[in-house]
Amino acid sequence: MDHGTAREALVIGAGVSGLTTAICLAEAGWSVRIRTKDLPHDTTSEVAGALWGPSFQEPMAKTMAWTNASLADFTALAGEPGSGVRMAPALTVSTMPAGDPPPQARSIPELRACDPAELPPGFTSGFRAVMPLADMPRYLDHLTARLAEAGVPIEQRPVASLAEAAREAPLIVNCAGLGARDFGDDSVRPVFGQHVVVANPGLDLLFMELSTADEWTSYFPHSDRVVCGGVRVPGRWDRTPDPAITDRVLARVRALEPRLRDAEVIDVVTGLRPDRPSVRVETERIGTAQCIHNYGHSGTGVSLSWGCAHEATKLAG
Numbered sequence: 570m571d572h573g574t575a576r577e578a579l580v581i582g583a584g585v586s587g588l589t590t591a592i593c594l595a596e597a598g599w600s601v602r603i604r605t606k607d608l609p610h611d612t613t614s615e616v617a618g619a620l621w622g623p624s625f626q627e628p629m630a631k632t633m634a635w636t637n638a639s640l641a642d643f644t645a646l647a648g649e650p651g652s653g654v655r656m657a658p659a660l661t662v663s664t665m666p667a668g669d670p671p672p673q674a675r676s677i678p679e680l681r682a683c684d685p686a687e688l689p690p691g692f693t694s695g696f697r698a699v700m701p702l703a704d705m706p707r708y709l710d711h712l713t714a715r716l717a718e719a720g721v722p723i724e725q726r727p728v729a730s731l732a733e734a735a736r737e738a739p740l741i742v743n744c745a746g747l748g749a750r751d752f753g754d755d756s757v758r759p760v761f762g763q764h765v766v767v768a769n770p771g772l773d774l775l776f777m778e779l780s781t782a783d784e785w786t787s788y789f790p791h792s793d794r795v796v797c798g799g800v801r802v803p804g805r806w807d808r809t810p811d812p813a814i815t816d817r818v819l820a821r822v823r824a825l826e827p828r829l830r831d832a833e834v835i836d837v838v839t840g841l842r843p844d845r846p847s848v849r850v851e852t853e854r855i856g857t858a859q860c861i862h863n864y865g866h867s868g869t870g871v872s873l874s875w876g877c878a879h880e881a882t883k884l885a886g
């Protein structure tokens with residue numbers, strides 16, 4: 570198809586990557602529409618905690634720049650009532666010896682090493698900071714409302730192939746997350762995660778254990794609920810909640826925070842992080858269209874979202 574010179578863009582996917590990229594393209598003057606298999610509340614993005622924080626994924630220099638770019642957007646969003654984003658006091662702890670924060674962590678606002686008295690039993694080091702925290706169901710609603718205001722429609726209709734999408738617009742953006750496998754990239758793999766959501770007994774401070782293990786302790790308080798984790802099971806496709814994981818998550822957070830002991834369990838949610846050896850933000854020609862890929866963000870897709878969306882918009886020219 571001859572697309573002429575129309576600045577029309579088709580974004581594939583309505584998770585945090587697709588919605589954010591669609592906003593950036595619309596603001597840059599593109600006429601944008603979204604086609605998606607699942608609506609925002611049924612995506613992996615809905616399940617995230619979601620803490621903005623450093624990413625240690627490849628390409629390392631770029632992911633550092635993208636998370637730093639996202640920090641500016643999330644900081645601005647935290648000032649907008651109803652965005653679902655707030656700047657939350659944070660305690661991050663570890664069982665590893667104290668050391669200097671890695672370069673990726675240096676942009677974290679108000680970062681300072683913990684006083685030993687601030688550390689819960691069993692942890693040897695930690696940091697206090699103030700970090701953007703997104704209440705994802707609300708935040709995705711906020712992004713969706715921004716798109717509606719910008720006149721960007723979201724159509725629930727899966728794309729069968731990038732070649733099919735390329736026949737619909739001169740610019741297509743692949744924000745399909747794990748769905749990028751169906752477009753031929755089998756380096757994208759699921760990493761199962763599960764959160765236990767409890768009623769918020771009045772917590773404000775977010776808690777995150779820094780660990781390379783497959784289970785760790787985290788709880789992220791939002792206005793009415795606390796999202797408790799964490800677990801990663803590489804390669805697991807089955808999204809059925811695991812009651813044994815629920816028990817372990819609850820035991821860990823209740824041991825740390827007495828106010829969570831009687832908090833009512835509201836929900837158990839699961840999601841598959843779209844893992845990839847490196848985050849893919851790059852452009853390629855498909856048929857008569859320019860295709861920009863923006864997927865493979867693994868466990869830091871919210872943190873990377875604005876940086877990657879700005880990069881994708883730059884690539885679109």
Ligand SMILES: Cc1cc2nc3c(=O)[nH]c(=O)nc-3n(C[C@H](O)[C@H](O)[C@H](O)COP(=O)(O)OP(=O)(O)OC[C@H]3O[C@@H](n4cnc5c(N)ncnc54)[C@H](O)[C@@H]3O)c2cc1C
Nearest residue numbers: 582583584586606607614620728746748762840870871872
């Ligand atoms: C338990 C858990 C906790 C997490 N916590 C955090 C956190 O604290 N901070 C953080 O930064 N990140 C976190 N993440 C990671 C984050 O959720 C993901 O990296 C991010 O949501 C990926 O967003 P996405 O938009 O790329 O993909 P998704 O949210 O998976 O969206 C992909 C979209 O593409 C659509 N799609 C797929 N195939 C097709 C097709 N063929 N045609 C049309 N549409 C298609 C889907 O329907 C969907 O709309 C967490 C993830 C999990 C599971």
